[in-house]
Amino acid sequence: MKTRSILGVLFGALACAGLFFLAKASSQKKQYEKKDHIVVNLGFVPLEPHPHFLRDTHSALLAIHLYEGLFRSGPGGVLLPGLAEQLHLSEDGLHYRVTLRQSFWSNGLPLTANDFVRSWRNAIAPEGRICPHGMHFNLISGVEGFRLGAVSWSSVALVAEDDQTLVFSLKHPVPYFDKLLTLPIFFPVHPDYKSHEVVTNGPFRLKDSKWGEGMVLERNPFYWDAASVKLSEIRVLFIEEPSTQTILFERGEIDCIGGGLLNIPHEASENMKETGLLSDPYNVSSVTYVALNTLSGPFRSEKVRHAFSAGLNRDELARALFKRSLQAYSYLPPPLSPRKERRLLQESPEIAKKLLQEGMDELRLSLADIGEMRLLCSEAGSKLAQALQQQWAEYLGVLVSIETIEFRSLLARMSDGDFHFAIVGSVADYRDPYTFFENFTQSDYPSNYTGWSPSYFCRLFQEGLSLKGEQRERHVEIMEDFFLAEMPLIPIAFGREVFGMQPRLRGVHTSDMLLVDFSRAYWDQCE
Numbered sequence: 001m002k003t004r005s006i007l008g009v010l011f012g013a014l015a016c017a018g019l020f021f022l023a024k025a026s027s028q029k030k031q032y033e034k035k036d037h038i039v040v041n042l043g044f045v046p047l048e049p050h051p052h053f054l055r056d057t058h059s060a061l062l063a064i065h066l067y068e069g070l071f072r073s074g075p076g077g078v079l080l081p082g083l084a085e086q087l088h089l090s091e092d093g094l095h096y097r098v099t100l101r102q103s104f105w106s107n108g109l110p111l112t113a114n115d116f117v118r119s120w121r122n123a124i125a126p127e128g129r130i131c132p133h134g135m136h137f138n139l140i141s142g143v144e145g146f147r148l149g150a151v152s153w154s155s156v157a158l159v160a161e162d163d164q165t166l167v168f169s170l171k172h173p174v175p176y177f178d179k180l181l182t183l184p185i186f187f188p189v190h191p192d193y194k195s196h197e198v199v200t201n202g203p204f205r206l207k208d209s210k211w212g213e214g215m216v217l218e219r220n221p222f223y224w225d226a227a228s229v230k231l232s233e234i235r236v237l238f239i240e241e242p243s244t245q246t247i248l249f250e251r252g253e254i255d256c257i258g259g260g261l262l263n264i265p266h267e268a269s270e271n272m273k274e275t276g277l278l279s280d281p282y283n284v285s286s287v288t289y290v291a292l293n294t295l296s297g298p299f300r301s302e303k304v305r306h307a308f309s310a311g312l313n314r315d316e317l318a319r320a321l322f323k324r325s326l327q328a329y330s331y332l333p334p335p336l337s338p339r340k341e342r343r344l345l346q347e348s349p350e351i352a353k354k355l356l357q358e359g360m361d362e363l364r365l366s367l368a369d370i371g372e373m374r375l376l377c378s379e380a381g382s383k384l385a386q387a388l389q390q391q392w393a394e395y396l397g398v399l400v401s402i403e404t405i406e407f408r409s410l411l412a413r414m415s416d417g418d419f420h421f422a423i424v425g426s427v428a429d430y431r432d433p434y435t436f437f438e439n440f441t442q443s444d445y446p447s448n449y450t451g452w453s454p455s456y457f458c459r460l461f462q463e464g465l466s467l468k469g470e471q472r473e474r475h476v477e478i479m480e481d482f483f484l485a486e487m488p489l490i491p492i493a494f495g496r497e498v499f500g501m502q503p504r505l506r507g508v509h510t511s512d513m514l515l516v517d518f519s520r521a522y523w524d525q526c527e
Contacts, residue, residue, distance in 0.1 A: 034523070034525050035523045036230065036231060036232045036233075036523065037231055037232050037233040037234070037235060038231060038233075038234055038235070038255040038256065038505065038518060038521060039235045039237065039253065039254050039255050040234060040235070040236055040237070040254065040255060040256045040257075040261055040516075040518070041236075041237040041238070041239050041245050041248075041254050041257060041261055041262050042058055042061070042062075042236050042237065042238055042261055042262065043058075043238065043239065043240055043242075043245070043261060043262025043263070044058055044238065044240060044262070044407075045058070045238050046058040046059035046061075046062050047059055047407075047408060049062070049198065050189070050193065051063040051066075051067050051184035051185070051187045051189065052119075052122070052123045052126070052131050052133075052134070052184070052185055052187075052189060053126075053129060053130075053131060053132065054132070054184055055132040055133075055411070055446070055447065056407075057260060057427050057513075057514045057515065060184055060515060061260060061261075061515050061516060062236075063184040063187065064184070064202070064515060064517060064519075065202055065203060065204045065217055065234065065517075065518065065519060066198070066200040066202045066204060066205065066206065066217070067184065067187040067188070067189075067200050067201055067202040068082045068083060068187065068201055068202045068203070068223075069082050069083065069181060069182060069183075069184075069186045069187045069188070070082050070083055070084040070087075070098060070100075070116075070166075070181045070186065071084055071178065071181050071182050072182055073179075073182045073511065073515075073517075074509065075509050075511075077179070077431040077511070079178055079179070079182070081101075082182075083100050083101060083103050083111070083188075083201075083224065084098045084099070084100065084101070084181075085099050085100060085101035086098070086099040087099075092173065093170070093173030093174075093175075094141075094169050094170050094172070094173060095167075095168075095169045095170075096166075096167065096168050096169070096170075097165070097166075097167050098113075098165070098166040098167070099164055099165055100112070100113055100116075100163075100164045100165070100166060101164075101224055102164070102224070103201060103223075103224040104201070104222040104224070105190055105199050105200070105201050105222065106199050106200045106201060106202075106205040106220050106222055106223075107199050107222075108222050110163070111188060111201055112160070112163040112164070113160035113161070113162065113163055113164060113165055113166040114160045114163070115188045115190075115191075116160065116166050116188050117158055117159065117160045117166070118191065119187070119188045119189045120137065120158060120186070121153070121156075121158075122189070123137060123185055124137045124143055124146065124147065124156075125146070125147065130446050131185060131446075132446040132447055133183060133184075133185040133429065134185060135438065135439075135441075135442070135445055136180050136183065136185055136186070137185075138171075139170050139171060139172075139174050139177065139180075140156065140157060140158055140168055140169070140170060140171070141156070141157035141169045141170060141171045142155040142156035142157050142158075143156055143158075157169035157170075172465060172466070173465065173466060174465055175432075175465070175468065175472075176430060176431075176432040176434065179430040179431060179432060180429075180430055182430070183429055183430065187201075188201060200220070201220075201222075201223070202220060202223065202519075203219070203220055203223050203225070203226075203228075203229045203519040204217035204218060204219060204220055204223075204229070204234060204519070205217065205218060205219075205220040206218075207233070213238065214235075214236060214237055214238055215235075215236045216233055216234070216235050216236070217233065217234040217235075217236065218232065218233050219231060219232050219233070228519075228520055229519060229520070230507070230520070230521065230522035230523075231518065231521055231522065234518055237254070239262065240262070242262060242263065242264065242265045242268065243265075243268070245257055245262055245264075246264070246265075246268045246272070249277075249500060249502075250272070250275075252502060255501065255502045255505055256499070256500065256501050256502070256505070256508065256516065256518075257499075257500040258278075258497060258498050258499045258500050259279075259497050259498070259499030259500075259510040259514070259516050260497070260510070260511075260513075260514035260515050260516050261516060263497075264278070264498055264500060266323030266324050269324070269498050272500065277500050277501060277502065277503070278498050278499070278500045279498050279499045279500075279510075280498070281324055281496045281497065281498050282496065282497060282498075282512070283326075283333065283334045283335050283494070283495070283496055283512060284333070284335070284427070284494075284495040284496060284497050284512045284513070284514055285333045285335045285336050285427065285428035285431070285435075285495075285512045285513055286333060286425055286426065286427040286428070286494065286495035286514060287328055287331065287332075287333050287425065287426055287436070287491055287492075287493070287494055287495070288325070288328070288384070288423070288424075288425040288491075288492045288493045288494075288495070289328070289423075289424065289425065289426070289489045289490055289491045289492055290308070290375075290388070290421050290422065290423055290489060290490040290492060291414065291419075291421060291422050291423075291424050291449045291450055291488075291489050292305055292308075292420075292421050292450055292487070292488055292489055292490065293417060293419055293420055293421065293449075293450065293451065294450050294451050294452045294488050295417060295443075295451035296417065297370065297373075297420050298359070298360065298363065298365065298367075298370055298373070298420070299420065299421065300363065301359035301360070301362055301363050302359070302486060302487060303355045303356070303358050303359030303362065304355070304356060304359035304360065304363075305359075305486075305487040305488070305490070306352075306355050306359075306487050307352045307353070307355035307356035307359060307396065308352070308356075308392065308396065308398075308421075308490060309345055309347075309352075309487060309490045310345075310346055310347055310348055310349075310351050310352035310355060311347075311349060311352035311353075311356075311391065311392055311395040311396035311398075312347055312388070312391050312392075312395070312490070312492075313347060313391060313395070314327035314328065314329065314347065314492065314493070315327060316387075316391070317384070317387055317388075317391075317492065317493070318493070320387060321383060321384060321387055322493050324496045324497075324498070325493040325494060325495055325496050326493060326494040326496060327492075327493060327494075328491035328492055328493050328494050329342055329343040329344055329345045329491070330342050330343070330344040330345065330480065330484065330491065331436065331480050331483055331484055331489075331491050332433050332436055332476075332480055333428070333436075333494045333495070334494060335428075335431075335512045336428060336431065336432065336433045336435070336436070337433065337480075338433070338473035338474075338476055338477060339477060339480075344480075344481075344484055345484065345491070349394075349395040349396070352395060352396050353396060353397065356396060356398070367398065372399070372401050373398065373399075373400050373401070373420050373421070374400075374401050374402075374403050374419065374420050375388065375389065375400050375401070375402050375403070375420070375421055375422065375423065376403050376405065376410055376413060376414070376419050376421070376422035376423070377402065377403075377404055377405075377410070377422065377423040378404065378405065378406065378407040378410050378423075379404055379406075379407075380407075381404075381423040381424075382402070382404050384423055384492070385402045385404070385423055386402065388400070388423075388492075389401075389402055410422065410424070414449040415446065415449065417451065419449075421490075422449070423492075424449070425495075426447075427495075427513055427514050428512070428513045429513070430513075431512075431513070433476045433479075433480075434461070434464070434476075437457075437461055437479055437483070438461070440452060440453050440457060440483075440488065441453060441457070441458045441461050442458075450488040450489055452486065452488035454486065456482070457479070457482060457483070457486075460475070460478065460479050460482065461479070463475070464476065464479065495514070497510075497514070499516070504523050504524045504525075505521060505522075505523060505524075506521065506522055506523070506524050507520040507521040507522050508521045
């Protein structure tokens with residue numbers, strides 16, 4: 001799962017850089033009788049330019065425009081061709097043979113199967129860093145043994161037979177592996193990667209960037225499908241204030257808003273309904289939750305974890321804060337859940353207080369022994385934190401302090417286990433419920449901030465890989481039931497989005513994974 005730099009799905013000062021790029025855009029508008037560029041507002045600066053190390057949705061959105069892997073995800077999750085011209089999969093679902101089309105880096109040099117092998121090996125064994133999504137490579141035969149030092153690289157089932165042929169084998173069949181191949185972790189990366197002078201291979205390349213201020217992406221003339229890329233440029237702004245974004249969109253100075261870019265506040269979307277520029281609200285595969293540190297402190301107790309979940313009133317939270325989003329009484333978001341009945345969690349102050357007392361007794365602790373419990377959040381989650389603080393005081397009788405920190409610091413603190421609980425959110429990496437379970441198959445996975453990873457759950461995860469159809473749907477329900485029974489996190493809300501787009505703009509693809517694909521966008525010149 002990607003961590004949402006949150007909570008744009010729930011809530012909605014123009015920076016100097018934003019003014020600079022807007023001025024540049026405005027001054028050039030008159031030169032374009034036939035418009036061939038777009039201006040979008042990402043809102044917040046992506047945390048990571050390297051596709052193998054990203055962990056937030058904005059970094060992923062940037063990556064899918066600068067890079068491309070074997071496949072790409074199209075409308076409705078349809079698998080579309082990328083650098084793979086042909087794919088042959090063995091009948092047992094284990095052995096992949098990929099014939100690559102002729103393609104080039106953005107500097108005009110050839111990109112080959114050896115670039116894939118080198119890039120994947122670097123993601124499997126990165127020097128000095130951790131790839132948050134590198135766990136996906138464990139599905140390839142020999143990778144886990146190589147990482148543990150038990151076998152050499154020659155035992156890893158990944159080779160380039162020649163410049164245009166990539167061959168690899170899985171440990172066991174994985175029904176959604178083709179969807180994984182669309183993820184940035186599987187993108188090829190140039191051997192001389194430099195964040196400030198990056199060579200890429202996607203539909204666009206970096207033309208101008210002041211990281212943290214703004215950037216311009218230009219059409220990549222060396223992209224294998226350059227004929228399908230109609231835009232000459234994508235001009236990216238980092239305007240953090242939603243009201244400023246709304247004003248500029250209504251003026252026509254920003255072409256797209258929402259849908260995974262900077263969120264459109266509920267009030268603004270209500271006011272803009274009559275313009276015809278906004279989509280209807282749609283469900284997205286994201287969940288906002290309170291992550292619990294199950295390795296230390298009071299949340300070692302399952303009963304205490306359930307007490308804090310039962311000591312909430314999600315309907316009240318929805319009326320006060322969520323507006324557009326849905327109350328989460330289960331874990332899997334609606335687009336990925338096989339269930340029709342979604343109210344799996346109970347809420348009751350009486351039950352919550354009883355569970356809290358029983359849990360603390362089992363730990364042989366009192367709340368006085370623990371001291372002040374700190375709820376971590378980013379600035380975007382501060383309103384939700386205050387609402388949770390009030391409800392836990394009222395319904396559970398527990399006083400909680402709030403510590404608001406920068407989002408990158410929040411992730412670092414959680415990764416170090418330096419927290420009691422924290423407000424975060426996750427977005428699906430791929431269209432399968434397993435995307436919300438895989439982080440919990442190892443306690444030390446980079447995005448498993450809770451530390452929860454019981455062996456029974458790991459067995460359930462592995463057993464489900466070979467199932468299909470209704471059998472697999474039932475198995476997913478069993479996994480979700482067990483997950484909620486153990487409660488390593490407290491689901492709060494499921495995301496819903498709206499997307500705004502200027503008239504005549506066509507070919508923009510939004511998805512339930514909070515990504516917006518502008519690679520095939522164009523302006524209809526006939527209106």
